[in-house]
Amino acid sequence: MTDKIEKSEEEWQKELSPEQFHVCRQGGTERPFTGKYNEFKGAGLFVCSCCGNPLFDSNTKFNSGTGWPSFFAPVSKDAVDLHDDWSMFMRRTEVKCAKCDAHLGHVFPDGPQPTGQRFCMNSVSLDFQEAADGEGEGA
Numbered sequence: 092m093t094d095k096i097e098k099s100e101e102e103w104q105k106e107l108s109p110e111q112f113h114v115c116r117q118g119g120t121e122r123p124f125t126g127k128y129n130e131f132k133g134a135g136l137f138v139c140s141c142c143g144n145p146l147f148d149s150n151t152k153f154n155s156g157t158g159w160p161s162f163f164a165p166v167s168k169d170a171v172d173l174h175d176d177w178s179m180f181m182r183r184t185e186v187k188c189a190k191c192d193a194h195l196g197h198v199f200p201d202g203p204q205p206t207g208q209r210f211c212m213n214s215v216s217l218d219f220q221e222a223a224d225g226e227g228e229g230a
Contacts (some may be wrong), residue, residue, distance in 0.1 A: 094139055096142050096191040105187070107141065114213045115141050115193040118185070123158025126214025131160065135222040140215065144190035145208065146170050155202070160217065162210040163202045171210075174197065186210055 098106075103116045113119040123129075128137070137147040137160075145164040147170075155161035165171045169189055176185040176197065188193045195216045202209030 098191075103141070108215075110215050111140060114215050115195075118194045121159075121213045121215050123179075125226065126159060128160040128214040128217055129158060129214075130154070131219070133219060133221055136166070136220045137217045138220055139188040139191060139193055139195070140218045141193040142188060142191040143218070144170065144188050145214075146188065146195070146217065147212070150222075153203055155211065157209075159196065159211045160214055161202070162212065163206045163208055165202075165210065165227055171195065186212070188216075 095114060100116060104112050107115065110121065114121055132149075132152075134149050136145055137149065137152075138145050145166050147164075148166055151162045151164045153161055153163060172187045172189045172192070174185045174187060176183045184198045185195060186198050188195060193216055194213075196210065196212040199209045199211060
């Protein structure tokens with residue numbers, strides 16, 4: 092993993108859209124079924140919209156029916172950091188970008204095999220890089 096990106100909240104606010112700032116820097120959530128990647132099926136790599144850190148391969152994306160793009164595994168264990176989140180009066184596991192600490196979403200233990208995990212992400216926290224010819228199969 093490369094060095095952490097550290098910027099002030101003011102710097103992030105200047106670089107990000109209001110929705111990106113709210114979700115990625117303030118831990119907000121986009122409304123279900125509104126994100127551009129919820130039903131997206133392209134082949135390639137999902138990266139952090141704040142810093143470009145590779146996060147999820149499209150081959151791990153699945154339709155969870157929750158209204159947010161869902162993945163059963165990150166590209167590597169070093170791509171994301173997991174943190175306890177008690178903000179909704181219950182314990183959840185928050186997922187953050189390991190490079191810039193952007194809030195991405197949450198992970199739940201009700202996903203498909205082989206991991207049994209559901210990384211439920213906000214579309215606004217992701218960008219997509221299309222696979223080169225012959226790479227990836229898509230979701």
